[in-house]
Amino acid sequence: MTDLTAMMAGDRDVVMSCRVRLARNVSGFPFVGRATHPQRREVLETVRAAAGPDEASVGLVGGGRVGASTAESLAWVDLAALPKRDRQLLWERHLISRQFAEGDSPRAVAVTPDERFSLMVNEEDHVRIQVLRTGNLLREAFDAAVRVDATLGSRLDFAFHPKWGYLTACPTNVGCGIRIGVMVHLRALRVTNEIEKVKRAAKELHLAVRGFHGEGSEATGDWFQISNQRTLGVTETGLLEEFAGRIVPAVVAYEREARRVLLERQRTLLEDRVFRGISLLRSARLLGLDEAMKQLSSVRLGVCLGLIPDVGLDTLNRLTIQLQSAHLRAGESGIESDDDERAARARVARTILGDQ
Amino acid sequence: MAAPFRPCDHCAKPAVVHNTVIVDGKMNEVHLCEDHAGAAGIQMPGQAPIHQLLGQLAQVAGTRPRGPVCPECGHTFHDFKTTGLLGCPACYDAFATTVGPVIERSHGGASEHIGNVPARADDANQRAALLQQLLRELETAVSAEQYERAAQLRDRIKDLRPTTAARIDAAP
Numbered sequence: 385m386t387d388l389t390a391m392m393a394g395d396r397d398v399v400m401s402c403r404v405r406l407a408r409n410v411s412g413f414p415f416v417g418r419a420t421h422p423q424r425r426e427v428l429e430t431v432r433a434a435a436g437p438d439e440a441s442v443g444l445v446g447g448g449r450v451g452a453s454t455a456e457s458l459a460w461v462d463l464a465a466l467p468k469r470d471r472q473l474l475w476e477r478h479l480i481s482r483q484f485a486e487g488d489s490p491r492a493v494a495v496t497p498d499e500r501f502s503l504m505v506n507e508e509d510h511v512r513i514q515v516l517r518t519g520n521l522l523r524e525a526f527d528a529a530v531r532v533d534a535t536l537g538s539r540l541d542f543a544f545h546p547k548w549g550y551l552t553a554c555p556t557n558v559g560c561g562i563r564i565g566v567m568v569h570l571r572a573l574r575v576t577n578e579i580e581k582v583k584r585a586a587k588e589l590h591l592a593v594r595g596f597h598g599e600g601s602e603a604t605g606d607w608f609q610i611s612n613q614r615t616l617g618v619t620e621t622g623l624l625e626e627f628a629g630r631i632v633p634a635v636v637a638y639e640r641e642a643r644r645v646l647l648e649r650q651r652t653l654l655e656d657r658v659f660r661g662i663s664l665l666r667s668a669r670l671l672g673l674d675e676a677m678k679q680l681s682s683v684r685l686g687v688c689l690g691l692i693p694d695v696g697l698d699t700l701n702r703l704t705i706q707l708q709s710a711h712l713r714a715g716e717s718g719i720e721s722d723d724d725e726r727a728a729r730a731r732v733a734r735t736i737l738g739d740q
Numbered sequence: 741m742a743a744p745f746r747p748c749d750h751c752a753k754p755a756v757v758h759n760t761v762i763v764d765g766k767m768n769e770v771h772l773c774e775d776h777a778g779a780a781g782i783q784m785p786g787q788a789p790i791h792q793l794l795g796q797l798a799q800v801a802g803t804r805p806r807g808p809v810c811p812e813c814g815h816t817f818h819d820f821k822t823t824g825l826l827g828c829p830a831c832y833d834a835f836a837t838t839v840g841p842v843i844e845r846s847h848g849g850a851s852e853h854i855g856n857v858p859a860r861a862d863d864a865n866q867r868a869a870l871l872q873q874l875l876r877e878l879e880t881a882v883s884a885e886q887y888e889r890a891a892q893l894r895d896r897i898k899d900l901r902p903t904t905a906a907r908i909d910a911a912p
Contacts, residue, residue, distance in 0.1 A: 411829065414813045418827035486752060508825070534859060542858040543829040546872075548843065549853025551829045555843045558832075560855040590848055616843065617850020619873070 388690050395520035396697055397688035398636045400567040400607065400704075402522045403478075404529040407552045407561035408511040411541035415553035416489075416506050424490040424506050431505045432460065432492070434539040439496055442503065443535025444528055458494040458503070472710035478516060480504055501528065508553050509561075511536065518701060520636075522564065522628045529562075530620065549616065559616030564627045567596075568635055571606040571685045572642035582608075582635065589631065590614045596677075606681040610635065647689060658686030662695070666737050670723065671730040676707045695737065703736050748773035749823060770822050810834040871897065 391397045413419055413427050435442045440455035463471060463484065471485040480493050484507045491506035504512040513532050515525040536542075543551040549559040557563075573579045586593045596607045610631065612623055646654050661682030665671075684700050686692045705711060712728045713719050719728055748755045748771060755771035807817035815827025817835055826832065832839065844851050857870050874897050881890040 409829065414828040415826060417823065417825050418813050418815055482752065483750070486747065530856075533856075537858045537860060541860050544858050544861045545829070545832055545853070547852055548832055549855060550858070551832055553825045555826065555839060556846050558843060559847065559850070559853045562855075614847045614850065616847035616853060619855045 388688075391688065391697060395632065395636050396518070398568055398570070398639045399520040399632065400518070400569055400701065401478075402517050402520060402525055402566045403563075403611075404515050404522070404525045405563045405565075406511075406513040406529055406533050407509040407550070407557045407563075408513070408533070408536070408540075409543040409551055409553070410510045411543045413510065416508060416510060417553055419506075421490055427510050428490055428492055428505050430540065431503075431511055431536070432494075434536050435494060435503060439501075441535075442494070442501075443531040443533075444496065444501055456497045458496060460492055460494050463491045463493060464488055469710050469713055473714055476708040476710050477705055479514075481507060481512075483507065501532070503532070509557070511540075511542075518698075520566065520628075520632055522566070522624065522632065526564070526620075526624045526628075556613070557615055559614075560618060560620050560623070562615055562620055562623060563611050564623055565609050565611030566627070566632055566635075567607060567609050568639070569606055569681065569684055570608055570635070570639050571681050572646050573639050574606050575646060576642050578638075578642060579608075582638065586610060591631070605677055607677075643685070643689060654685075654689075655691060657682045658689075658691050662686065662692055662737070665733045668730045668733065670726040671707075671733060672726055673707065673709065673729070676729055676733065677704070680704055680707070699736060703733065706732055706736070746771050748776050750776045770819075772822070776824075808835055808838070 388397075409415060410427055410430060413423055416424060416427075419427065435458065438455040438457045439445045442458060445455055461474070463480075471480075474480045474493065474495075475482055475485045477499060479495055479499060479502045481504070484491065484493070484504055489506065491504070493505070494503040495501070500516050502514045502516075504514065513529050513536070515529040515532075517525045545551055550561040552558050552561050570579060570582065573582060583593050590613045592609075592611050592613050594609045594611070596605060596609070612618075612627070661679040664679050665676070665683060680700060680703060683692065683695065684697070687695050687697060687700060706715070707729050709725060712725055712732065715732070716728050719725050746755045747753065751773060753773035753775065755773055809816050810827055810831045811834060812830035813828040815831050815834075817838055820826055820831070820835065820839065826835070826839070840851075852872065854873055854876055857873070874893055878890055878893040878897065881887075881893060
């Protein structure tokens with residue numbers, strides 16, 4: 385049973401997830417693009433040794449003590465040795481960037497078992513600390529990212545300049561090297577054609593608005609990633625306050641108001657979309673990714689408005705990832721053609737949502 | 741026969757611009773898609789007037805691109821223009837006059853870091869950056885009439901650099 389009050393309290397009706405990412409480079413090495421493969425391997429080993437074996441040693445729990453009893457191990461994945469499908473799998477789960485998934489140079493990612501933390505080594509910068517949370521838990525994500533930064537920074541010399549701050553390969557990240565971002569579901573604002581206003585306001589506030597998979601993906605669906613663009617001349621806590629205190633509450637309130645208006649003025653049309661969506665996901669035999677995402681968006685709106693009480697947001701979040709291509713191929717053998725994939729997607733949707 | 745597929749250095753799109761840049765006898769290949777080539781200021785054949793195209797070709801054919809070179813890693817300003825990336829931390833000083841304004845433009849005119857300082861930044865750098873940060877925080881605290889916080893900040897500034905603290909204490 386969906387608890388609407390609990391959902392509203394965590395902003396989970398609008399904020400699907402949030403992310404804090406820090407870019408750092410190790411002093412004494414060229415940036416990744418300029419580094420030779422032996423240098424990249426050395427960076428990898430240096431960072432890996434500094435991060436240590438588990439959540440405690442990397443600073444996520446237990447105040448950075450090595451081997452605290454509750455700490456889970458970090459899983460290190462060597463990207464260069466990973467099959468293409470598994471790289472895509474990590475990308476679909478938002479654990480690595482698309483750029484990191486491609487190429488053959490020495491690089492690796494460390495991931496915690498709960499997949500809420502990843503440490504990319506040798507992406508565009510030597511170190512990319514990333515903390516993810518479901519719903520609007522920006523402050524929690526921020527605290528975790530800062531703790532890891534402090535822990536690694538106590539063991540590694542990060543490239544730093546008194547004027548420019550943390551030095552990054554791309555000058556657009558210089559300064560704090562921080563990206564704070566939220567993935568929001570703005571279905572009602574899209575339907576009411578008010579999304580352009582959000583995009584314009586975001587631009588004025590020096591924010592980037594991107595699609596489901598971040599950089600390089602178009603914001604064409606109903607999911608939008610909103611993140612800061614300025615990293616210089618701002619403080620980390622200042623940016624956090626701007627996001628958690630101003631931007632996210634404003635976007636959430638705006639979307640909720642659009643939903644309220646839709647429900648009041650176009651209830652039948654709205655219900656029709658929602659119930660068509662859930663019926664389709666529960667009965668289709670062939671399901672393309674675009675269609676699945678579109679219907680998931682309708683169903684998500686229905687769940688958030690209390691129209692589909694037997695489906696929870698966690699189920700939908702899981703489904704949104706599991707219906708992606710590499711996840712389907714990892715879950716079932718024998719998927720070769722596009723039709724095989726569409727059939728598998730329909731099967732997974734029916735299984736998770738309950739075949740009607 | 742079609743050319744073998746080669747992705748852009750920055751995204752998954754096919755590269756349409758293939759440049760070879762030679763710096764200090766070392767050859768570097770740059771592969772860019774249409775969008776990233778455009779972003780780096782390179783126009784596609786057919787878009788550019790012929791004299792510009794010839795100019796570009798002459799530049800690519802030259803053995804040593806014009807402009808400053810980073811003494812630490814050999815990265816050139818041309819490399820930066822082509823890829824949008826710097827080669828190493830020393831590039832920030834090597835290209836200060838050219839890259840500085842680009843940085844400021846992309847950060848809404850900001851020209852100085854005011855955020856956190858790494859725990860192991862060398863002492864001088866760390867003190868300078870921290871001092872700047874504390875002074876700003878002090879200014880904010882004073883204008884917000886947060887006198888207790890301002891007093892704490894003054895103490896920290898005093899510990900950091902007694903001469904500066906004396907100046908602040910002497911202020912009305």
